[in-house]
Amino acid sequence: MTDHIVVLGAGYAGLAAAKRAAARLRRTAARVTLVNASSRFVERVRLHQLAAGRRLAELPLAGLLGGSSVELVVARATGIDLAERTVRLDGPPYELRYDVLVYALGSGSGGEAVPGVREHAYPLATADEALRLRARLAETGSVTVVGGGLTGIEAAAELARPGLRVELLTTGVAGPGLSARARGHIRRSLALMGVAVREHAPVAKLGPGTLLLDDGTELPAETVVWAAGFAVPALAADAGLAADGHGRMLVDASLRSLSHPDVFGAGDAAAADRRGRTARMSCQTGLPMGRYAGEAVADLLTGREPRTARFRFVWQNVSLGRRDGVTQFTRADDTPLDAVMTGRASAAFKEAVTRSTVWFLRHPR
Numbered sequence: 001m002t003d004h005i006v007v008l009g010a011g012y013a014g015l016a017a018a019k020r021a022a023a024r025l026r027r028t029a030a031r032v033t034l035v036n037a038s039s040r041f042v043e044r045v046r047l048h049q050l051a052a053g054r055r056l057a058e059l060p061l062a063g064l065l066g067g068s069s070v071e072l073v074v075a076r077a078t079g080i081d082l083a084e085r086t087v088r089l090d091g092p093p094y095e096l097r098y099d100v101l102v103y104a105l106g107s108g109s110g111g112e113a114v115p116g117v118r119e120h121a122y123p124l125a126t127a128d129e130a131l132r133l134r135a136r137l138a139e140t141g142s143v144t145v146v147g148g149g150l151t152g153i154e155a156a157a158e159l160a161r162p163g164l165r166v167e168l169l170t171t172g173v174a175g176p177g178l179s180a181r182a183r184g185h186i187r188r189s190l191a192l193m194g195v196a197v198r199e200h201a202p203v204a205k206l207g208p209g210t211l212l213l214d215d216g217t218e219l220p221a222e223t224v225v226w227a228a229g230f231a232v233p234a235l236a237a238d239a240g241l242a243a244d245g246h247g248r249m250l251v252d253a254s255l256r257s258l259s260h261p262d263v264f265g266a267g268d269a270a271a272a273d274r275r276g277r278t279a280r281m282s283c284q285t286g287l288p289m290g291r292y293a294g295e296a297v298a299d300l301l302t303g304r305e306p307r308t309a310r311f312r313f314v315w316q317n318v319s320l321g322r323r324d325g326v327t328q329f330t331r332a333d334d335t336p337l338d339a340v341m342t343g344r345a346s347a348a349f350k351e352a353v354t355r356s357t358v359w360f361l362r363h364p365r
């Protein structure tokens, strides 16, 4: 019988997994089907640029899959039946049977727990959200970015322009995972761009045109960009796959589900343990996870023990607009070293890495 591998999600992780599995299994009868809600690949790492008015490259999935045997199904997965080994879809063919499933549905915007976010904030996790924010920017005089992680910092810097007041609010410090040198550069760079940074300012509630901090301070907030963390789809947990408290599928060292050995997980939607810590949601993590998941699936179907996913971090890249940035060099476990690269060199480096990511997705071998 022909083995059927179904990969859910064609982001950085799912696309790499599907292409890698297909390449490794090319001499077998195995089929790989990649399911994605849209026919285009979304470069999520550039969504702050899209919101700021930049045009992004058109990247049809059919083009990125060119030369591989992966079959693309454009539909939204609505449920997984683990007993029957089927995935339900909202469009043709409506149902897919799998022998091995790769779960790589990524993440979307978070913040559901904070009252008013859903009604009043502009999230930045999908292309549609970025375009909605872009339209809003044409009619607003001030923006409050909530979230001092890398996405919030990048968004604040990218959106800053003369005539627009930009403030960044964050629960702790801006860039908590970075070294003091990197944080210092970010503070100075944002100040030069006119971005006000308010640290230790957790947001308790959003209202129309205002926001309330935990300490009771009320601030005017004409346009709030919510960049305070991502949330994952509920499909894995709803189906009964072992998942953590945030719904991320729990996987072992081979990226195999802890509860269902015929399911693998990769990218933001899977919680991979990196030396005792859950790897941060990033394309830097998702891409190697996807590649390893594809390899591990091929191992399984060719009678080998699925290999252990081994990847190490080397840097974290933060853009500060188009001409500045911080490259934070890290230990293998992603903790920061004191070494940083800043300025134009860092911006150029990040651009090169972002471009090479798409190149890698075309040629994952």
Ligand SMILES: Cc1cc2nc3c(=O)[nH]c(=O)nc-3n(C[C@H](O)[C@H](O)[C@H](O)COP(=O)(O)OP(=O)(O)OC[C@H]3O[C@@H](n4cnc5c(N)ncnc54)[C@H](O)[C@@H]3O)c2cc1C
Residues within 6 Å of the ligand: 008, 009, 010, 011, 012, 013, 014, 035, 036, 037, 038, 042, 043, 044, 045, 046, 047, 048, 075, 076, 077, 078, 104, 105, 106, 107, 124, 125, 126, 151, 154, 233, 266, 267, 268, 269, 281, 282, 283, 284, 285, 286, 317
């Ligand atoms: C503004 C911004 C800047 C960022 N900058 C960086 C950065 O500089 N460096 C970095 O490493 N990371 C960055 N990230 C994070 C990075 O984009 C994500 O961690 C990465 O996209 C995760 O990859 P993934 O493959 O797991 O998921 P995704 O890229 O989210 O892909 C998931 C795919 O699944 C599809 N999908 C979802 N649900 C369904 C469904 N039910 N049915 C079918 N298809 C579905 C989606 O359409 C999507 O194509 C940034 C994110 C944002 C928003």
